[in-house]
Amino acid sequence: MKVVVCVKEVPEASARTRIDPGTLRLDRSGAAALNAFDAHALEEALKIREGAGDGEVVALMMAPERAADSLRKALAVGADRAVHVADDSLAGSDLVATARVLAKAVEREEPDLVLLGQQGADSDGAVLWSALADLLRLPVVSQAASLDLGDGKVTSKRQTEYGYDVIEAPLPCVVAVSDAINEPRYPSLKGIMGAKKKPYETLSASDLGVSADEAGEAGSRTEVTGLAEPPSRGDSVRIEDDGGDAAEKIVAYLAERKLI
Amino acid sequence: MPTLVYLEDHEGELVPGSLGVLSKAAQLGGDVAAVVCGAGVKDLAAEAGRFGASRVYAADDPALEAPLPQPRVDVLAALVREQDFDTVLFGASVLTADLAAGLAARLGAGLNWDLVDLELRDGALVGKRPALQDSVYVDVGWKSEPRLALVRAGTFEPAESGGEAEVQDVAVEIQDFSRGAVMVERAHAESEGPSIEDADVIVAGGRGLGDPDKFALLEELAKALGGAVAATRAVVDAGWYPYATQVGQTGKNVSPKLYLACGISGAIQHKVGMQSSGTIVAINKDANAPIFEYADLSVVGDLHEVVPKLTELVRGRRG
Numbered sequence: 139m140k141v142v143v144c145v146k147e148v149p150e151a152s153a154r155t156r157i158d159p160g161t162l163r164l165d166r167s168g169a170a171a172l173n174a175f176d177a178h179a180l181e182e183a184l185k186i187r188e189g190a191g192d193g194e195v196v197a198l199m200m201a202p203e204r205a206a207d208s209l210r211k212a213l214a215v216g217a218d219r220a221v222h223v224a225d226d227s228l229a230g231s232d233l234v235a236t237a238r239v240l241a242k243a244v245e246r247e248e249p250d251l252v253l254l255g256q257q258g259a260d261s262d263g264a265v266l267w268s269a270l271a272d273l274l275r276l277p278v279v280s281q282a283a284s285l286d287l288g289d290g291k292v293t294s295k296r297q298t299e300y301g302y303d304v305i306e307a308p309l310p311c312v313v314a315v316s317d318a319i320n321e322p323r324y325p326s327l328k329g330i331m332g333a334k335k336k337p338y339e340t341l342s343a344s345d346l347g348v349s350a351d352e353a354g355e356a357g358s359r360t361e362v363t364g365l366a367e368p369p370s371r372g373d374s375v376r377i378e379d380d381g382g383d384a385a386e387k388i389v390a391y392l393a394e395r396k397l398i
Numbered sequence: 399m400p401t402l403v404y405l406e407d408h409e410g411e412l413v414p415g416s417l418g419v420l421s422k423a424a425q426l427g428g429d430v431a432a433v434v435c436g437a438g439v440k441d442l443a444a445e446a447g448r449f450g451a452s453r454v455y456a457a458d459d460p461a462l463e464a465p466l467p468q469p470r471v472d473v474l475a476a477l478v479r480e481q482d483f484d485t486v487l488f489g490a491s492v493l494t495a496d497l498a499a500g501l502a503a504r505l506g507a508g509l510n511w512d513l514v515d516l517e518l519r520d521g522a523l524v525g526k527r528p529a530l531q532d533s534v535y536v537d538v539g540w541k542s543e544p545r546l547a548l549v550r551a552g553t554f555e556p557a558e559s560g561g562e563a564e565v566q567d568v569a570v571e572i573q574d575f576s577r578g579a580v581m582v583e584r585a586h587a588e589s590e591g592p593s594i595e596d597a598d599v600i601v602a603g604g605r606g607l608g609d610p611d612k613f614a615l616l617e618e619l620a621k622a623l624g625g626a627v628a629a630t631r632a633v634v635d636a637g638w639y640p641y642a643t644q645v646g647q648t649g650k651n652v653s654p655k656l657y658l659a660c661g662i663s664g665a666i667q668h669k670v671g672m673q674s675s676g677t678i679v680a681i682n683k684d685a686n687a688p689i690f691e692y693a694d695l696s697v698v699g700d701l702h703e704v705v706p707k708l709t710e711l712v713r714g715r716r717g
Binding site: 155156157162164232233234237256257260261262263264265266267268269270271272273275276277278279280281293296297298299300301302303304305306307308311316317318358359360361362363364365366367368369372374375376377378379382384385386387388389391392393395397398 | 466468491493496498500501502503508509511524526530533535537541548573575576585595599623640642647648655656676679681694695696698700703708710711
């Protein structure tokens with residue numbers, strides 16, 4: 139059983155992130171970390187490997203060279219091997235451009251299963267898996283709150299607006315897991331030390347046969363054209379429930395606005 | 399600008415989110431069509447005329463019965479290519495996010511997501527998207543056609559314009575890999591009362607309730623106000639309240655006229671799901687709770703005292 143886990147690097151949650159007004163891209167110069175949502179995909183892959191007793195977990199990332207530390211964290215947690223697609227020409231890739239690069243890298247691995255986290259903490263994007271699955275011509279299951287393998291297929295509970303669906307898909311397939319699926323483990327000291335000895339492959343766009351017009355800015359069909367301040371909500375009212383009359387005040391407030 | 403709007407259906411009805419997007423597309427002008435996919439959805443297709451579609455494509459096939467994205471990608475890809483639509487719009491949901499992204503990959507098209515507005519600027523379509531936890535808004539565009547967009551749930555209200563749509567059948571050809579994923583068991587509504595996305599009034603509870611049983615207080619208040627009860631991610635994960643009621647980044651986006659947040663600290667993940675509510679009232683013991691930053695009425699107090707009193711007063715007004 140070979141599982142490819144797609145991971146990405148994002149600005150650290152505590153870091154004050156901004157969009158560079160010059161390039162209109164996310165300023166990624168500050169402290170960065172592995173996308174927390176991807177830790178759940180990695181954890182699920184490790185569980186599958188442990189459950190099967192053998193297999194391989196490959197962590198795949200498309201990011202500039204400097205993101206290597208984040209990918210090594212995936213090795214420290216337990217992935218067997220890392221594939222890092224690092225190429226300056228890929229900067230500015232949008233959804234489909236990114237999916238094209240990852241699809242080429244996944245095809246090279248011929249995995250049984252491709253796992254992703256439920257969203258990128260930086261872009262709030264929750265769409266990559268489906269684009270990837272379409273390019274790979276594989277079935278896709280998203281929002282997986284549980285994942286069971288057996289008889290050459292996956293069975294998953296999927297969170298939707300209406301509750302939980304149960305979906306089955308044959309292997310190989312692409313599954314995006316929700317962050318309710320598991321509690322990701324932390325790397326052990328042994329894991330951190332061992333990560334340095336694990337195979338770490340760095341690939342360029344041309345190694346994957348990705349042409350210049352398929353990825354990067356040239357291969358992207360969306361663009362950011364401007365920045366603006368978010369709208370303000372206007373005046374707000376604050377009351378303290380000192381005298382125990384907060385409920386009366388709330389009713390008066392709502393009645394005034396014809397909300398009750 | 400020939401525009402195609404995907405209409406999602408659930409339990410025999412078109413969902414308000416996609417009708418809202420259709421209404422917006424009609425306001426922007428040009429030739430606006432819609433598409434419905436499912437089994438036995440022809441009658442639904444005709445309804446879309448009232449919301450501004452001049453024609454509605456009905457892809458009616460048993461293979462489209464389950465709300466799964468990949469068979470729909472096949473249908474929409476063929477339709478967009480044949481009819482040369484330059485814009486394809488979706489009201490965001492679990493289903494349509496996967497559908498739109500798969501379609502973008504298939505067509506080599508640009509997809510912008512989480513849009514909270516759409517406008518024409520010098521004839522070009524521009525989307526507005528909150529970014530970085532809503533601390534900044536970005537204008538997003540497309541470098542080529544077709545332009546694909548997912549609109550944040552609850553952004554546009556359905557507006558009836560009273561027209562009639564011509565319904566056209568669409569040939570359904572589905573790729574083998576699109577038939578791979580199958581629905582074994584379909585979700586059914588878990589809670590009674592109005593769905594939180596359709597409710598005008600929402601009473602929401604978080605960890606500050608202290609105890610799952612205390613949701614009863616909110617249910618009483620919601621009943622008095624004629625609204626629905628919602629919950630935060632934290633309490634849903636803890637098993638206090640059903641997932642279907644979860645508001646926030648990984649739950650639902652809601653925009654009721656009134657959102658009453660009880661014992662909710664107001665993390666950004668929650669904020670993104672309810673900030674477009676008309677009026678936000680927050681009750682929290684902690685005077686520094688982040689939710690007070692964006693509440694219209696901030697009430698520093700103990701919800702266990704305030705909520706039951708509020709329920710009595712509201713009942714009194716109604717009675």
